[in-house]
Structure formats: C-alpha cells, structure tokens
Amino acid sequence: MIVTPLDPKPKPKAKASLSLAGSAPRDLESLVTEACEELLGSLRRTDQRRRGAQYIRGLLTASGRKTARNIATFVGAGASAQSLHHFVAGSTWDWRPVRAALARYVDDGLRPDAWVIRPMVVSKTGVRSVGVRRRFVPDLGRVMSCQRSHGLWLASDAMAAPVSWHLTLDGGPGGEADRQPGAAGEERDLARLVAEIAQANRTVARPVVMDARSAAVPPLVRALTTAGLPFMLRVGGELPLAPAAGRVQVDRRPQTAPAQHLMEQLKRLGRPVECHGAVNFVTPLAVVLPGMLPQRTLLLMGVWRANRRRPADLWLTDLTSWGHSALLRLAMLTERVDADFAGVSVDVGVRDFEGRSFQGWHRHVTLASIAHALRLSQGGQWCGYQAPIAV
Numbered sequence: 001m002i003v004t005p006l007d008p009k010p011k012p013k014a015k016a017s018l019s020l021a022g023s024a025p026r027d028l029e030s031l032v033t034e035a036c037e038e039l040l041g042s043l044r045r046t047d048q049r050r051r052g053a054q055y056i057r058g059l060l061t062a063s064g065r066k067t068a069r070n071i072a073t074f075v076g077a078g079a080s081a082q083s084l085h086h087f088v089a090g091s092t093w094d095w096r097p098v099r100a101a102l103a104r105y106v107d108d109g110l111r112p113d114a115w116v117i118r119p120m121v122v123s124k125t126g127v128r129s130v131g132v133r134r135r136f137v138p139d140l141g142r143v144m145s146c147q148r149s150h151g152l153w154l155a156s157d158a159m160a161a162p163v164s165w166h167l168t169l170d171g172g173p174g175g176e177a178d179r180q181p182g183a184a185g186e187e188r189d190l191a192r193l194v195a196e197i198a199q200a201n202r203t204v205a206r207p208v209v210m211d212a213r214s215a216a217v218p219p220l221v222r223a224l225t226t227a228g229l230p231f232m233l234r235v236g237g238e239l240p241l242a243p244a245a246g247r248v249q250v251d252r253r254p255q256t257a258p259a260q261h262l263m264e265q266l267k268r269l270g271r272p273v274e275c276h277g278a279v280n281f282v283t284p285l286a287v288v289l290p291g292m293l294p295q296r297t298l299l300l301m302g303v304w305r306a307n308r309r310r311p312a313d314l315w316l317t318d319l320t321s322w323g324h325s326a327l328l329r330l331a332m333l334t335e336r337v338d339a340d341f342a343g344v345s346v347d348v349g350v351r352d353f354e355g356r357s358f359q360g361w362h363r364h365v366t367l368a369s370i371a372h373a374l375r376l377s378q379g380g381q382w383c384g385y386q387a388p389i390a391v
Contacts, residue, residue, distance in 0.1 A: 031378055032057050039105060039370055042097035051087040054079045059348045059371035066349025089360035098366050100200040103163040106373055112154035114330055115194050116337045117210040122147045122351045130358050131167050138214045152193050155333040159376055160340045162369045166193045167361060187216060191223035207232050209333050218289055232317045232330050235259055244286035244297045256290050259314050263302035270304055275328045280305055282324045301327055344372050
C-alpha cells in the first residue's frame with residue numbers, strides 16, 4: 001500500500017458535486033434537490049426520498065434545536081412533525097448506502113488528505129435515549145450522563161465533513177455490548193468504520209488521524225494495521241515505548257519508557273517546522289510498541305510550541321518515510337475537524353436527536369452529515385466558509 005504525503009490535488013472530477021473554491025453561491029433549494037437525487041437514491045420509495053429532502057432542508061434552515069417539530073415548522077410544504085419523526089425513528093430505510101454515497105460526494109468535492117476520527121459527547125439529563133449512560137469524559141475530567149459516539153471525517157487543510165458514525169452502546173437497542181473508549185473491541189470497531197466505507201467507495205489509501213489519548217493504543221494500532229490503514233495518532237505522555245534497535249539510546253536505563261520522557265531527553269534535537277503560518281519545533285524518534293508482534297518500527301514525533309520544556313503534542317505514526325512538515329500538517333487536521341464540528345455540524349443539529357431508537361440515531365446523524373456537506377457547498381463553501389484553526 002502506497003500513501004503519498006499530501007500530494008498536490010488533482011483537478012476536480014467533471015461529475016457534479018460540492019462547490020469548489022471560488023465557485024458562486026448556490027441556491028439552497030436547487031442545491032438540496034440536486035444533492036438529494038444523488039445521495040438519497042438508494043431509498044426505494046418516493047415518499048421516503050421526499051421526506052429525506054424535507055428533513056435536510058429543515059436542518060439547514062430551522063433555528064434552534066433541530067427537533068422534528070421545529071423542522072416541520074420551518075419546512076412546511078405538507079411536512080408534519082409526526083411524519084418526519086417516523087421517517088427518522090420508525091421507517092425502514094438503510095443509512096449505510098446513503099453514507100457510502102455521501103463519502104463519494106464529499107470525496108469528489110473536497111479531495112481530502114486523510115480520514116479523521118473524532119469523538120462526540122452529548123450530555124443527557126435522562127437515561128432513556130439510545131446509548132446514554134454515566135461515563136467518565138476525559139475532556140471534562142468528570143463523570144456525567146451522556147451519549148458517546150465517534151464521527152468519521154474526510155478532511156483537508158481547508159475544511160472537513162463527516163461521512164460515517166459509530167455509537168457506543170450499553171447493551172440496549174442495536175444488540176451490541178457496551179464498548180467504552182479503551183475497552184476490548186472499541187478499537188476494532190473504529191478501524192472497521194474506516195475500512196468498510198473506504199472499501200465500499202474503493203478510495204485510495206489515506207492515513208487515519210485520531211486523538212487517541214483516551215484509547216488503548218496497542219489494540220488500536222493492531223486493528224488499523226490489520227485493516228491496512230496507515231495512521232497518525234495523538235498519544236498520551238504515559239504511553240510506554242522503546243527506542244527502535246540500532247537507533248540513538250536515550251539513556252542506559254531499561255529501554256521501555258514513557259513517551260513524554262523519551263521526548264524530553266531529545267528536545268535539543270528539535271528542528272523548526274512551519275505550519276499554517278506558525279513555527280513549531282519537531283523532534284522525531286524511531287520507536288517500537290512493547291509487546292506488539294510482529295514488531296514494527298514506528299515514529300514518535302514530539303511537537304513543541306514556543307519555548308516550553310515539555311512538548312505540546314506527541315504523535316505516533318507508521319508513516320516513517322514522510323517529512324516532518326507533511327506529518328505536522330496531517331496532525332493539524334484534528335484541529336480542522338474540531339473547527340468545522342463547532343462551526344457547521346452543531347448548527348445543523350448533529351447533536352440534537354432525542355429519540356430512543358438506535359436506527360433513528362444513525363439516520364439522524366447521517367442526514368445531519370449531508371446537511372453539513374451542503375452547508376459547506378452553499379454559498380461557495382468549499383468556498384466561502386473556513387473557520388480558523390488553532391496554531
């Protein structure tokens with residue numbers, strides 16, 4: 001498998017898809033109609049395709065929470081709250097082929113550099129919604145009643161869009177056992193999330209980028225490797241690693257040491273790398289994951305910002321032939337996704353599903369993902385919108 005680091009993009013395909021940079025603003029009605037003909041083509045019934053287009057219009061135009069009642073109020077045209085709710089929560093259409101079509105649609109317009117896996121945590125006051133339970137949320141540092149999922153995004157430097165989702169369950173609707181981040185099986189699920197949609201669309205090999213500080217890294221690396229997916233993972237400083245044989249020895253203590261310790265010993269070897277107008281200092285070290293068989297040489301990359309003793313970020317990758325600048329750009333895609341999640345996905349209601357149905361949740365986030373892509377396309381977006389990202 002050959003992965004080329006952030007090659008110059010080829011010319012856009014002739015097939016109509018999302019608007020590219022510099023394109024004129026698109027009329028919302030014609031944009032939704034044209035896109036839904038392609039993206040909802042797998043829905044066999046005319047009424048389902050009509051309801052789908054109405055729901056997507058509502059996600060794009062309704063203000064406030066994107067509930068079925070609110071969407072029906074803004075859409076009108078014979079759309080009732082009951083019919084829209086049934087279309088999402090109680091209908092029979094399969095979201096999987098819709099997501100495969102969405103991935104092709106986004107791929108054609110965005111020409112992405114990588115897959116990015118991003119968690120989404122939605123706080124819930126009750127426990128009746130699908131996937132809700134009390135769990136520890138690392139980003140908040142506390143236990144809370146919430147719903148946790150992971151979105152799969154296609155991302156470039158300019159923007160990003162979600163194309164598929166995985167919901168962590170607690171043995172409720174859907175028939176799957178609860179799999180918390182870091183628990184056995186969660187890593188395989190996330191690797192499969194990428195592999196299945198990539199295979200369905202016969203896309204070229206792209207790296208998988210993920211903030212894996214809350215994940216069990218060895219099983220995740222094993223799952224991605226088995227699936228044939230190159231990776232770039234942000235890891236925690238406590239992750240045990242060992243310098244690869246034949247490389248510089250950090251010290252004479254046992255070779256296995258926390259990633260943070262390894263990097264701090266090599267700070268003086270850092271080299272300046274510019275990315276998005278900011279200069280970072282990057283230090284690479286060839287390492288292996290203890291206990292991984294067969295052993296593979298990986299690259300641990302420490303990234304320093306300003307004049308700090310400890311690195312701001314630690315990244316583990318199997319893209320050992322890539323240059324430091326290309327790897328840093330790849331790592332920054334997580335911030336691109338964070339910006340577009342906050343600036344687009346939240347506004348089109350990706351967090352707003354309130355039903356109890358596993359199937360309904362998947363249908364809602366699929367339609368919200370379509371709305372996200374169309375919001376980028378509307379008004380020249382691949383084109384006008386570009387939220388700032390941290391540097």
